[in-house]
Amino acid sequence: MPELPEVRTVAQVLKKLINKKIARININYSKIINQNSLDIKLLIGKTLKDINTIGKYLLFDFEEYILISHLRMEGKYYIKDLKLPLNKHEHIEFVFSDNISLRYHDTRKFGRMLLIKHEDLNKVESIAKLGSEPFTLSKEEFYNKINKKKIPIKSLLLDQTIIAGLGNIYANEVLFASKINPFKLGTEIALEEAEAILSASIKILNLAIKEKGTTIKSYTSSLNVVGNYQKHLKVHLKSGKKCEVCQSEILKTKIGGRSTYYCLVCQK
DNA sequence: ACCACCTCCTGATCGC
DNA sequence: TGCGATCAGGAGGTGG
Numbered sequence A: 001m002p003e004l005p006e007v008r009t010v011a012q013v014l015k016k017l018i019n020k021k022i023a024r025i026n027i028n029y030s031k032i033i034n035q036n037s038l039d040i041k042l043l044i045g046k047t048l049k050d051i052n053t054i055g056k057y058l059l060f061d062f063e064e065y066i067l068i069s070h071l072r073m074e075g076k077y078y079i080k081d082l083k084l085p086l087n088k089h090e091h092i093e094f095v096f097s098d099n100i101s102l103r104y105h106d107t108r109k110f111g112r113m114l115l116i117k118h119e120d121l122n123k124v125e126s127i128a129k130l131g132s133e134p135f136t137l138s139k140e141e142f143y144n145k146i147n148k149k150k151i152p153i154k155s156l157l158l159d160q161t162i163i164a165g166l167g168n169i170y171a172n173e174v175l176f177a178s179k180i181n182p183f184k185l186g187t188e189i190a191l192e193e194a195e196a197i198l199s200a201s202i203k204i205l206n207l208a209i210k211e212k213g214t215t216i217k218s219y220t221s222s223l224n225v226v227g228n229y230q231k232h233l234k235v236h237l238k239s240g241k242k243c244e245v246c247q248s249e250i251l252k253t254k255i256g257g258r259s260t261y262y263c264l265v266c267q268k
Numbered sequence B: 001a002c003c004a005c006c007t008c009c010t011g012a013t014c015g016c
Numbered sequence C: 001t002g003c004g005a006t007c008a009g010g011a012g013g014t015g016g
Helices: A004-017 A118-123 A139-146 A153-158 A168-177 A191-210
Strands: A022-027 A050-054 A057-062 A065-070 A076-081 A090-096 A100-105 A112-117 A251-255 A258-262
Touching (some): A004 A050, A004 A076, A004 A100, A004 A191, A112 A118, A139 A191, A153 A168, A168 A191, A168 A258
Antiparallel strands (some): A050 A057, A065 A112, A090 A100, A251 A258
16 A cells, blocks of 8 residues: 555554554564664664654654655555464564554565664665655756656656655546646646646645545455545546546556556547 | 666466 | 466666
8 A cells, every 4th residue: 555645544543653662573574674774673672753754655763763664565554462463464563562563564575664773864865865745846846857858757757756655546647637648758748737747646645645545455454444545536447437527438558567547538 | 867677576367 | 267477556776
């Protein structure tokens, strides 16, 4: 569950753990931990002070440390009773001193965690290179970042160094809402179109945050978080269905290897 | 520097 | 039904 609205939802739900102290940590699949990471077990005895997000990154503030977590395709956090045995996809377990068990679950094992000292946050390259989230990105800055690139706008929206937080679902939805063809190159996007993309991004992400994200594959989670944005989807996964605006058929194609859904008539 | 492609994994679904 | 191929909400690394 990995785009900005889903990550913010996870952060919101996990805030109930703030002010709890870590008693022990079990690591069952160590490749989840980034090679440059400090030893995760340094967190034992530390208290969770806050949880923040930047783009699709979760930032757990543990006193002098920050645990950076990226869910990638399928990472999830479950809060469970300590007594429940670990599921085969629960790779890291953080046990808090009141016996609450926080488990990192990741079927495809693509997610990564990185433990750093607080003051080193700006040295983490992936975070430092991150573009602004749509809420704070100016249309001029966005336009300047895309207007020399001969890359389809769909791929540019997925580039986190240009704009942070959009993933495949919301990139598809944003381009439909702003009536722009996903194949259109960055060089072909006018300033007004860049502005339309930004305002559509803000509107869509805000609604998706309110709806607690999009749940596509139904799954049961101890978090009991089921997003509801899927009822607002206009093009994503809608190939073969009729466009709500013009009634023509929603098409599916690949751009940069990612599934892209769009309406050829509405999106010029 | 830029960009297209490959890779990391598992499980569900597709197509013959 | 069987079974290999393809696909899935992401991004880091490689090499042209």
